[in-house]
Amino acid sequence: MxxxxxxxxxxxxxxxxxxxxxxxxxxxxxxxxxxxxxxxxxxxxxxxxxxxxxxxxxxxxxxxxxxxxxxxxxxxxxxxxxxxxxxxxxxxxxxxxxxxxxxxxxxxxxxxxxxxxxxxxxxxxxxxxxxxxxxxxxxxxxxxxSQSKGSQYKANSIIVQQGEFGDRVYLILEGEVEVSVIDQGESRTIQLKSGEHFGNVQFSDAQNYPVYLRAIACTDVELMAINRDSFCNLILKSNTNSDIVASVLHHQFLNF
CATH class of the missing domain: 2.60.120.10 (Jelly Rolls)
Incomplete structure (x- = not known):
């Protein structure tokens, strides 16, 4: 057994x-x-x-x-x-x-x-x-x-490549990540911290990621990846949105 x-x-x-x-x-x-x-x-x-x-x-x-x-x-x-x-x-x-x-x-x-x-x-x-x-x-x-997966990334490692198919939403459990966006030849970078998530726009439209996502240089990162279609279906059947779900998931995962 x-x-x-x-x-x-x-x-x-x-x-x-x-x-x-x-x-x-x-x-x-x-x-x-x-x-x-x-x-x-x-x-x-x-x-x-x-x-x-x-x-x-x-x-x-x-x-x-x-x-x-x-x-x-x-x-x-x-x-x-x-x-x-x-x-x-x-x-x-x-x-x-x-x-x-x-x-x-x-x-x-x-x-x-x-x-x-x-x-x-x-x-x-x-x-x-x-x-x-x-x-x-x-x-x-x-x-x-049962489908969602937890992953760990070393500092400065690439998590998502630009152009990769947007089939997952990423919840940041620990650490910080940088999102680099290249728009009309100009590059800008934003930082996401523990408790925030990425993919709420791209995965809902079934697009490729127009950015790349990497762990910042000084810390490792732990993420939870959730299948796009499954997550979308749950959001549609609920009376909430992806921001609320991500917030609850993060808080409960670290304090369970």
């Missing part, structure tokens, strides 16, 4: 996995509580909900046998970011892994670590986009979350 979980790791830990059973509609983890455990679904189905200020509770996802949850809070070292509840008329069995063993598990298996990080990224993005776009179906949010 999750490669790398073997007897050698069990011997290193003071705690051992346990199996617990939860009844219909029983809450397994609650949003806001300290994150101390990791869960693997052995039987049954659960629903993942998240509460937002001044908004109705949002259904983010449904999980079934073989799925797992609880890794977000553990990897981020914080509190539960969502509530997980057993679906109606269902009984659930979960394997419960304490934080110490979970960290051993992740640190000692490259395959498992990559898988957990991938799931973490998807769930973080799902959470952020749900808050930014409350009128969009959660399944569509899950889809865009």
């Amino acid at each position: 999750l490669p790398g979980f073997d007897e050698a790791l069990l011997e290193k830990a003071n705690t051992k996995p346990t199996v617990l059973t939860y009844a219909s509609e029983e809450i397994i983890v609650r949003q806001g509580e300290p994150a101390t455990k990791f869960y693997i679904l052995l039987e049954g189905d659960v629903e993942v909900f998240q509460d937002f200020p001044d908004q109705p509770t949002r259904l983010l996802n449904r999980l079934s046998r073989g799925d797992y949850f609880g890794e977000v809070g553990l990897l981020r070292g914080g509190k539960r970011t969502a509530t997980v509840r057993v679906t109606k008329n269902s009984e659930v069995k979960v394997m419960v892994i304490e934080e110490e063993l979970f960290q051993l598990f992740v640190n000692n298996s490259e395959l498992t670590s990559n898988d957990v990080v991938r799931r973490l990224h998807q769930r973080v993005m799902t959470s952020h986009l749900s808050k930014a776009l409350p009128n969009v179906d959660p399944s569509e949010i899950v889809a865009i979350a």
Whole structure:
């Protein structure tokens, strides 16, 4: 189910996995509580909900046998970011892994670590986009979350070449970038900082980028790239705009 979980790791830990059973509609983890455990679904189905200020509770996802949850809070070292509840008329069995063993598990298996990080990224993005776009179906949010990619660039490296097809929008998570525009033979440069984004005009018109984008000379940059068509569809189905979405994504990603 999750490669790398073997007897050698069990011997290193003071705690051992346990199996617990939860009844219909029983809450397994609650949003806001300290994150101390990791869960693997052995039987049954659960629903993942998240509460937002001044908004109705949002259904983010449904999980079934073989799925797992609880890794977000553990990897981020914080509190539960969502509530997980057993679906109606269902009984659930979960394997419960304490934080110490979970960290051993992740640190000692490259395959498992990559898988957990991938799931973490998807769930973080799902959470952020749900808050930014409350009128969009959660399944569509899950889809865009799984498609978006995080990338790091060294100082002074080129991120986007002039003339490149504008098929993505870039959200700046860390660092600063320079956007160089060449218009009628004249060149001008603007700087974008953490929290700002690029591509809101070009990607909506399906044009090539008329500029080039690079990390500034003194710092590395971390970006989140989101597919143009998926992002456009979400914006059209919501009652907000790209600036608001970018602002929410940035704030929530760094403080999740």
